[in-house]
Amino acid sequence: MTFMPVPPDAAGVASTSGGSEPFYRRHLLPLVGFFVAMAFLAAPWSFELKAHAAMHGLCAQTPSHSFFFDGRVLPFDGRMTGIYSGLLSTVVILIALGRHRAAGLPSIGAGIVLLAFVAAMAVDGFNSLLTDLGKWHPYAPSNDIRLLTGWMAGAGIGTVMVMLAGMTLWRRPRTKERVINQWWLPVLILSPLIPVRLLIGTGSDFIFYPFSCF
Numbered sequence: 001m002t003f004m005p006v007p008p009d010a011a012g013v014a015s016t017s018g019g020s021e022p023f024y025r026r027h028l029l030p031l032v033g034f035f036v037a038m039a040f041l042a043a044p045w046s047f048e049l050k051a052h053a054a055m056h057g058l059c060a061q062t063p064s065h066s067f068f069f070d071g072r073v074l075p076f077d078g079r080m081t082g083i084y085s086g087l088l089s090t091v092v093i094l095i096a097l098g099r100h101r102a103a104g105l106p107s108i109g110a111g112i113v114l115l116a117f118v119a120a121m122a123v124d125g126f127n128s129l130l131t132d133l134g135k136w137h138p139y140a141p142s143n144d145i146r147l148l149t150g151w152m153a154g155a156g157i158g159t160v161m162v163m164l165a166g167m168t169l170w171r172r173p174r175t176k177e178r179v180i181n182q183w184w185l186p187v188l189i190l191s192p193l194i195p196v197r198l199l200i201g202t203g204s205d206f207i208f209y210p211f212s213c214f
Contacts, residue, residue, distance in 0.1 A: 048075075048212070058080070059077055061073075061077060065079070067081065067143055069204070069205065074212060077143075078144070079121070079149065081150065081200075082146060082147040082149065082151040082152075082153075082154060083121075083151070086152065086155050086189070086190075087155075087158040087161070089151075089155075089189060089192045090154060090159060093189055093192075099166075099177075101177070102163065102174050102177040102178060104176055104178040105179070106159060106178055107180065110180040110185060113186040114156040114159060114180075115156070117155055120149045120153075121150060121153035124145055127139060144197070147193070148190075148193065152190065155186055166179065
C-alpha cells in the first residue's frame with residue numbers, strides 16, 4: 001500500500017475551513033448591540049434626555065404632539081409611537097398566525113383595507129400640518145388620532161415587512177400563500193391598540209421606560 005504525500009497547503013486549508021471563526025466574529029451583531037446598550041445606560045444624563053437624543057433623528061419630538069408621563073414626554077410623538085407599536089404588533093400577530101413564511105400579496109380586500117390605513121395617516125398628517133400653519137383644517141387634531149392612524153400605517157408597513165421576509169429568508173418561499181388572506185385581519189391587528197392606549201393613560205414610570213425604547 002502506498003501513501004500519497006499531503007501538500008503543505010492542503011493541511012492549512014483544511015484546518016482553516018474546518019475550524020470555527022472567533023467568538024467575536026460569530027456574535028458580532030449581539031455584541032455591538034450589548035455594548036451600545038451598556039454605553040447608553042452608563043452615560044451620566046437622565047434616561048429621558050438620552051432617549052430624546054438617541055431618537056431625535058427619527059422624530060420631530062414636538063411636545064404638543066406627544067404623550068406625557070408625570071411631566072416627562074416620550075421621545076416619539078403620538079404618530080411615531082403608533083407606527084412602531086403597530087408595526088411590532090403586526091409582525092408578532094402574523095408570526096403567531098403562522099404567516100412568517102408567506103410570500104404572497106395580501107388578498108384584494110385586505111390590500112384595500114391596508115391602503116386605507118396608510119391613507120388615513122396621510123390625511124391626519126396633512127390635517128395636523130394645516131393646523132400648525134394656522135390654516136383651515138377639517139377637524140381638530142389630537143394625540144389619540146395620531147396614535148390610531150400611526151398604528152394603522154404601522155400595520156401596513158409590518159405586513160409588507162413580513163411578506164418581504166417570507167420572500168427572501170426561506171429557501172422555498174410560499175409564493176402561493178397570502179401574507180393576509182382575509183379583509184378583516186388588518187382590523188384585528190388594531191385590537192392591541194386598546195390596551196396600549198390604556199397603559200399610556202396610566203402615566204406610570206413602568207410604562208414610560210419601555211415605550212421610550214420604541
